[in-house]
Amino acid sequence: MPVIIANNLGKAYKHFSRRIWRLLELISLGFVQRHTNHWILRGVSFQIQPGESVGLIGINGAGKSTLLKIIAGVTQPTEGKLQVSGRVSALLELGLGFNADFTGRQNVFMAGQLLGYTLRELQDLMPEIEEFAGLGHYIDQPVRVYSSGMQVRLAFSLATATRPDILIVDEALSVGDIAFQQKSFNRILQFKSLGTTLLVVSHDKEAIQALCSRAILLSKGVVALDGTPESVFDRYNALLADPEGTSVSTSVIQGNKVQTSSGNGMAILQSVLLTDPISAKELKVIKVGQPIAAIVTVLVQENIPTLVLGFGIKDRLGQMVFGANTFYTGQTVGPLNAGQVCTYTVQFKNILAPGHYSVHASLVRSDNHIDCNYHWLDGVCVFEVINENLPQFVGSVWNELTFNCEIQNSRDSNDQALPIN
Template identity: 55%
Template sequence: MSTISVINLGKAYKQYANRWDRLAEWLIPFFPQRHQLHWVLRDISFTVQPGEAMGIIGINGAGKSTLLKMITGTTTPTTGQVQISGRVSAMLELGMGFHPDFTGRQNAFMAGQLLGHSSLEIGRLMPEIEAFAEIGEYIDQPVRVYSSGMQVRLAFSVATAVRPDVLIVDEALSVGDAYFQHKSFDRIRQFRKQGTTLLIVSHDKSAIQSLCDRAILLYAGKIAMEGEPEAVMDYYNALLADHQNQEVKQEVTDEGKVQTISGTGEVSLVDVALLDESGQPIEMAAVGQSVSLRVVARCHAEVPELVVGYMIKDRLGQPVFGTNTFHYKRKLHDLQHDGVITYHFDFQANLGPGSYSVTVALHAEDTHIARSYEWRDRALVFNIINIDKEEFTGVAWIPPVVRYSA
C-alpha cells in the first residue's frame, strides 16, 4: 500500500554572525555554540492515504519545496521523520539532473536507472517515452541544445513511463507549453484512477481543486490549514490580501462547508439573494432563465470608494464567471457612515445543471488585494436544472446553430 506519513517534520539552518564564528565552532567543538537556528519548517505532520491526492500551497518562501525535498530524501530533516511505502517517482525541477553533453536518449537511460529501472526495461519503454515527449529527432541531440520546455517533456516522460505507487510533483510542469501541460495532467489523472498516491505543489488553483482530495496551506513554516481544496484555497486567497488590519475567519455553513470571510469591516455584506423575473428569491433556476443577483451592503465608516464584485463557482470550486462594478464603470464614491447600498446584477443563467456557489467581494479599486472591506466565500448557493433545453454536458450553456451540407 502506497502511503506517505510525515511526522513532526522540521528543518532548520545554522546562522552565524560572521565566518569566524563558523570557523571557531568547527575548530573548538566543545566551546559554546556560536550559531542560531533559523527554522524554515516546524512541526509538520500529515498522512496521505493510498490512492489519495494531497495538494500543498503557500506563498513563495513558505517552505513547500523544502518539505518535498525532505519527503523525497534529498534533504535531511532537522527533526521528525518521513515514511513512504511503494515505488516513488518524484518530479522536482524536471531536467535539472540531465548532463548537457549527453543526448536525450542517453540521459533518459541514466534517469531511468536512477528511478530503479533496468537497462532492458528502459530499452523496452523507450519508444513510448519518445512518443509521449514528442521532441522528434532531438532525442539523439545533446541536451545543451534543448529548450527548457523540451527538457521538461523528456524528464516527465521518463519519470512517468511506469506508473508509480507514489507520485510527487513540485511545480515541475509550470514551464511547459499549454499543450504538454494538458497532456501531462491527463496522465496524472489516469494514474490517480489506477490508484497512485499523489502529492503535488502548485500555484495553479484549478490543478489543485481538480486533482486533489485534500490540501494543505503552508504559512510561515507551519501548517495554517488542512481540509477540502476549495476551503483551503479560499483561506489562502484571504491571506494574500491580509493587510491593513484585516480580519480573516472561517465559519461552517448549514451545509457543513467551510466559509472564509475576510476584510477590514468598513463595509459589510447584509444580504445576497438570487431573484427570479418577479423579484422573488429562489434557490433553483432553469438553464437560460433570466435572474438577478441582489447584493446589499452597509457602510460602517466613511468610505471613499466602493466596488462590488461576485464570482460564480461550480461544485468543485472552479471559477465559472466573475466580474465587478469597476469593470462596468459603476463604482461608488464618498459613501457615508451607516449608508446602505443595493446592487442588482441581471443576467441569463446560461449554466449547466448542477450546484453553484457565489463569492461576493466588497473592496476599493479593481481588485480586493488593494483594500478589501469584506470578501465572503459561499455567500450564496443555488442550483440549476434543465427543463426545456436540448441535452448537453458542462457548466456553460452555449447552444449552437447546427448547419451541414451534403
Template identity: 50%
Template sequence: MSSILVSGLGKAYRQYPTRWARLAEWLTPWTTRHQLRWVLQDVNFQVNPGEALGIIGVNGAGKSTLLKMITGTTQPTAGSIRLQGRVAALLELGMGFHPEFTGRQNVFMAGQLLGRSMEELHGLMPGIEAFAEIGEYMDQPVRTYSSGMQMRLAFSVATASRPDILIVDEALSVGDAYFQHKSFDRIREFRKAGTTLLIVSHDRQAIQTICDRALLLDKGRVALEGAPEEVMDFFSAMIAEREQDTIRQERLADNRIRTISGTGEASIADVVLLDDKGRPVEVLETGTPVTLKVTVDINTDLERLVLGFMIKDRMGQPIYGINTHRINRPLEDLKAGEQVTYSYRFDANLGKGNYSVALSLSRLDSHLDKNYEWRDFALIFHVINTRKPDFVGCASLDARLEIDHQSNSKKEAPDAVSH
C-alpha cells in the same frame, strides 16, 4: 499498497553571526556559536493509497523543502517519513540532467537514478519520445533546450511507467498549455489506476479537480488542512490579507466552510437571488431571468468602491465573474453610514447542479490591492432543467442545428444512342 506518513517533521539550518564563528565552532566543537533557523516545524499528515494531496503556500513557506525531504534529497532535522511503494518525483526542472549530454543519454541517466534498468529503459524509450514530442532535439545536447522542452523530457521520464507514488512540484507550470493538459491527463490516469499523488501547485483548478485534500503551509507550519476548495479560499484571503487577523471561517448548515476576509471598511449586509417577479429563490430553471441583489454597508469614508461577484460550480471552479470596475461603474466618495444596494440582472444559462456565489468589495479591479471584504459561499443556489433539451456541462449555449442531407449516389447520364 502506496502511502505517505509524515510525523513531527522539521528542518532547520544553522545560522552563524559571522563567517569566523563557523570556523571557531569547528575548531572548538564543545562550544555552540550558531542558532537554528527552522524552515519547517511539526508537520504531520498522511496520504492514503490512491489518494491525492495538494500542497499550497506562498514562496518560502517550505513546500519545496518538504518535498525534498520526502524524496530523500534532504535529510530532516526532526521527525520521520515513511513511504510505501515505488516513488517517482518531478521536483526542480531538469534535476539529474547533464547539459552537455543529449536528451536520449539523459533519459538513460535519469531513468537509472529512478531505479530502472538499462533494459527497461530501452523498452520505454519509444513511449518517452512519443510523449515528450521534442522530435530531433532528442539527440541534441540538453543545453540547447528551452525550459519547456526540459520539462517535457523530465516529465516523460518520471512517468514512463506508472509509479506507486508520484510527487510533482511547480515544474509543470513551465510548459505550454497543450503539454500541461497532456501531463494532467496522464496524472489523472495514474490516479484512477491507484497511484498516490502529492502535488505542489498554485493552480487552483489543478488542486481542486485532481486532489482529495489540500494542505496549506505558512511560515513552515501547517496552517490549514481540509477540502481543496476550503483551503484554496483561505489561501486566496491570506494572500489578500498578509496579516491573518482579518480572516475568519464559518461552518455553514450544509457543513461547508465559508471564508470571510477584509478590513471591514465596507461589508456585505445582505445578499439574495430574486426571480423575475422579485421573489427570493434558491432553486431556478435553466435560462430563467434572475437578479442578484447585494446590500453593502459603508463603515468608513471610502474614496472608491468596487463590487464583484463570481459564480462557482460545486467543485469551486469559476463559471462567471464580473465587477463594477470592469463595466466602468465604480462608486466614489462614499461616507460612513451610507448603504448601497446593487442589482445584477442576468439569465441563468447554467447547467443543472449546485452553484455558489462569492462576493468581493475592493478599491480597484482586484481584492489583492485593497480588500474591504471577500466572502465565499455568500449565496448557494440550485439549477434544474425541465424545459430544455438535457445537455451536459455548466453553460447553456442553446446551440441551433441545421442539417443538409444530400445523397452520395450520383445520377448516371443516359447512354448515348448511336445511329
C-alpha cells in the same frame, strides 16, 4: 495503512550572523553554538492513504518545496518523523542536473541510474522515453542546444518511465507546449487510475480539482487548512491579500460547505439575497432561464476613497462559472463616508444547468482584492437550479438554440444522374 505519515515535521537551516562563527562552531565540534535556527517548516503533521490524490497549496515561501524534498528524501527533517512506504518518483526542478555537454540519450542513462534504474532497465525503457519526449533527432544532440522546454520534456519522460507507488509533482503540469502538457497530464491520470498516490503542487485550481479530492494549505511553514480543494483555494485567495491571515476566518454553511471570509472591514457585506425581480421574493430554487435580481447591501464602516463590488457564481466544485466587478463595468463609487449604506441590484438571466451553486461577493478598492480587500466572502448563499419547462440539454450552461431545416430534392425525377469522373 497510510503510505505517507508526517508527524510533527520541522525543518530549520542554520543562520550565522558572522562568517567566522561558522568556523568556530565547526572547530568546537558543535559544543559551542554560534547559530540561530531559521525555521522553514514547524509542526507539520498529516497522513496520506494509498491511492489518494492530495494537492499542496501555499503562497511563495510557505514551505511547499522543502516539504516535498523531505518526502522525496532529498533532505532530512530537523525534527519530527516521516514514514514513507513504497517507491517514490519526484518531479522536482525538472532537468536540473543534466550535463550540458552530454546528449539527451547519455543524460537519460546518467540521470536514470541516480533515480535507481539499472543500465539494463534503462536500455529497455529508452525507446518509450524517446517516443514520449518527442525530441526527434535532438535526442542525440548535446543538451546545451536544447530549449528549457525540451529539457523538461526529457526529464518528465524519464521520471515517469515506470509507474511509481508515490508520485510527487511540483508544478510539472506546465511543462513543454500545450500538446505535451495534455500528454503529461494524461500520463499522471493513468498512474492515478492504476493506484499511484499523488502529491501535487500547483497554483492551477482546475488542475488540482481535476486530480485531487483533498488539499493541504501551508502558510508560514505550518498546516493552515486540510480539506476540500474548494475550501483550501478559498482560504489561499484570502491569504494572497492578507499573508498574515489576521482577517481570515472560516465557517460551515448550508450543505456542509466551508465559507471563507476575509478583509480589513472598512466596508462589509451586510446581506446578499437572490430574488425574483417581479415579486421580490427570495429564491432558493431557480429555474433555467429565470430572471434574477441579486440584492447586495453594503455598510461602509470607515471613510474610503472608492468602492468596487465583485459578484460571481461558483459551481459545486468551487470553479467560477461567471463573474465581474463594477471596476470593469465602469461603475466604481466613492468617496464614501463611514455610516453610509450602498444597495446594489445585480440583474441577470439564469443560464446555468441544473445543479447546486454558490454566490461569491467581494468589496475592494480597485480591480483586485490584493491591492485593498475590504471584505471577501465565498459561499455567501447556496442555491439549486432546476429545469422545469425547457427542452433537455447538456453542458454547464443553457442557451436557446433555434434549429431550422429545409429539405430539398437533390434533383428532379426527370433529371439524369451525371457520371462522376
